[in-house]
Amino acid sequence: MPRVISLINLKGGVGKTTLTVALGEFFSLWHGLKVLIIDTDPQTNATVALMSEKEWKRRNVKGQTLLGIFKDEVDKYQVFSPQEAIVKKVSNIGGGIDNLHLLPSSLDLIEFQEEFLYRRHDYEHVFRPSLLKERLEEVLHCYDLVLIDCPPDLGFITRNALYMSDYYLIPVIPDILSTYGIPQIINRVEKLKKKTGIGLEPLGIVVSKFRVQSNVHKSQLRLLRAQAGQGGYRRVFDTVIPENNQSAAVMDFNHSFAGLEDKYGYKRPYEEYKALAEEVLAYV
Template sequence: MTKIIAILNHKGGVGKTTTTINLAAALQQKKKRVLAIDMDGQANLTESFGLSIEEEKTVYGAMKGEYPLPLVKAENGISIVPACLDLSAAESELINEPGRELILKGLIARLLDTQKFDYILIDCPPSLGLLTLNALTAADYLIIPVQAQFLAMRGMAKITNVIEIVRERLNPNLNIGGIVITQFDKRKTLNKNVSEIINDSFCDKVFKTVIRDNVALAEAPIKGKNIFEYNKNSNGAKDYMSLAQEVLKLK
């Protein structure tokens, strides 16, 4: 049974793409078949896998109904549905399409008729627009990366509100898989305080794994590599492998 996980926070710079890439890589190391879908018009996930943002076929054309979801296999064996800079235009271009929130769900269903994956990870844009709604409507679980920073909590109420609306109107099967605290430095009192607030507020919805602030995580995408290819002994690699072990336990 394929598990579809959307990785979302409408605040930028919290580690969504980093989490998508490295969680995908960790799950693959656990012998799982993994597909990563780039739904962000900035196409950072696509570039981080070492692909061009000018791929001939992307999720943009698939969303417009021009062809099925195009799969590109990275050198490490992970399959990717690439994005392009034009994807940002999809929000306005699809606004009058009937069932516009269900387009991605339909594309994934057709893909799974012919391909087998254990996990599909969707890297969402930093907004709560139509592309994100498509991801939430297709997903079984939501992972929310949250920076250990003071302003991190401010957006959480809005995200939980949107999740409730999506559950009610579009996807009753959507669950919060977990909140993962990123860019954590235990030497900083602020980081520890924010971490405590998040744990107190969301209790069992917070992953035990914390992603530590680690320079290797920032360097790896520049080389078109995941953290395991770049530095398998780094704290980043250890943390994402630990996160993957928790994700494997999601029912």
């Protein structure tokens, strides 16, 4: 079975999706691993960074996105098929990476959550944290690594992601706002572990969008590293991802790139993503 890593932060805009995509691409191309990215965020940022919107729309209409897993439980009729829903050879590098696959998310998850959350007692089977793992069990053995891009909350979809994970990784900008929710994440994970008996462990914190000229960023990074043991997140990775003005362009599927160096720059942040991928693999 693959090693499964959820990437989570309660604040948006911390570089979580960019990091998920970059790690998936480096694991696939640089290390030759077969990787599945699962986009559980209704904003679908990882989805549209890795596949065309036209193809996403076609699959969404057919019920072959993440939403289909939960909708089938409500409708009591199976439409979702892991083999059909998972998109193969995704990325805007080289027309797609052979061993990088994607389970796309859906914008319609937002409406789904709003419609059924207030009627949760009638649909308890839909909100069980094991559902995502149950529906993907038959295909997970095909992969070496699974990366799950989580929404910025601790709702039932995030709990599903955490339930099927071996590790969780917390990307942060080293400022007060994006680090504020770390204790809440750790506490909720511990509660989920006690309730379900899963063996989920913190992988650590990845500092992203780091501004070397910022005294706030430098002091917050020192504080995060000093508190790693007592803070419950185990470690802060040595590799720090710098702020990059080209991050929006690399996440645009309509921009095509010849390779990793072309996409992520021939020095930065290419070297940082390469080093981080090696660091992560050393701990999983």
